[in-house]
Amino acid sequence: MTRRVVAVVACLVLVAFGFAVLSIGTGDYALAPGEVLATLAGQGSKADYLIVTEQRLPRVLVAALVGVALALSGAVFQTLSRNPLGSPDIIGFTAGSATGGVATIIVFGAGTVTVALGAVVGGLLTALLVAALCGPRGLRSDRLVLIGVGVGTVLVGVNSYLLTRSTLEAASQAVTWQVGSLAGRDWGYVWPVAAVVCLLAPVLFGYARPLRMLEMGDETAIGIGVDVDRVRRVLFVLAVALTAVAVAAAGPIPFVALAAPQLVKRLTRQPGPNLLASAVMGALLVLAADYLGQRLLDASLLPVGVVTSALGGAYLAWFLLLGRRRPAALASR
16 A cells, blocks of 8 residues: 555545534534534533434444445456446446345335345345356456346336336335435444444455456466456455445445445556545445435435435546547547
């Protein structure tokens, strides 16, 4: 890690913490940042402590953990596919988890555990389907992104069909969950997501070096001594699991997995997946989107998925415009 990377990570952590404090202080019972910090330090009133620790802190922690999971997953998939559009929300894995969650809500009801299990199973089954459709080369196929986009499109249609065949109450619950929201998240959501992220993230960081070698191409990685097929399978499973858990906790939140690794590359100016910086950037994006969703409209709260969709659309347009300018600049030289 260069000094620039360390500085970028430190700045991202500070900004993310700032958004977390602002988000905790936002609501009908408003708290100044100083009051939030005092309460977190155990020096606030009983009312402040109840509001902060029981109602708002769990939501902030879920937002940060979901952002970390999505960003790490996006960094892995973009490296494996060697494509900046190779994120789980683009290549269908998020849609698969959403299909599992929607199907579970319609069949079994909107229970927290059942929806989470449905989202995880849906994401894993979608990943197996995409890997099988890639052909003999499997995860080494250059068709991974195209096949994933096709499968994701089909699953979006499946989700719409399931909603039309359900009752009004179940459809309302499914649509609310499918938008992507952090409303009502309590400690019951925090601990499972924290356990999975804390278990899988260190394993993923342990594969940081071979993951960086894969970005240079399979032939180069094999020449260095990387077991390409095994590493790809392990990383694929880890990334799919992180995506499924994030969707299970907060619903499908788009564009975070796509944008976080690319933004980090531009800030650090470093090649490779930049796992640590990407994880912090993912937490920052979800925290910022959740805070903006609570502050943009006075009349109602915007779900975090709506905010990330709007910001992600603007980012994607900027990314495509930047890609068009680079060939023109090179041609002028």
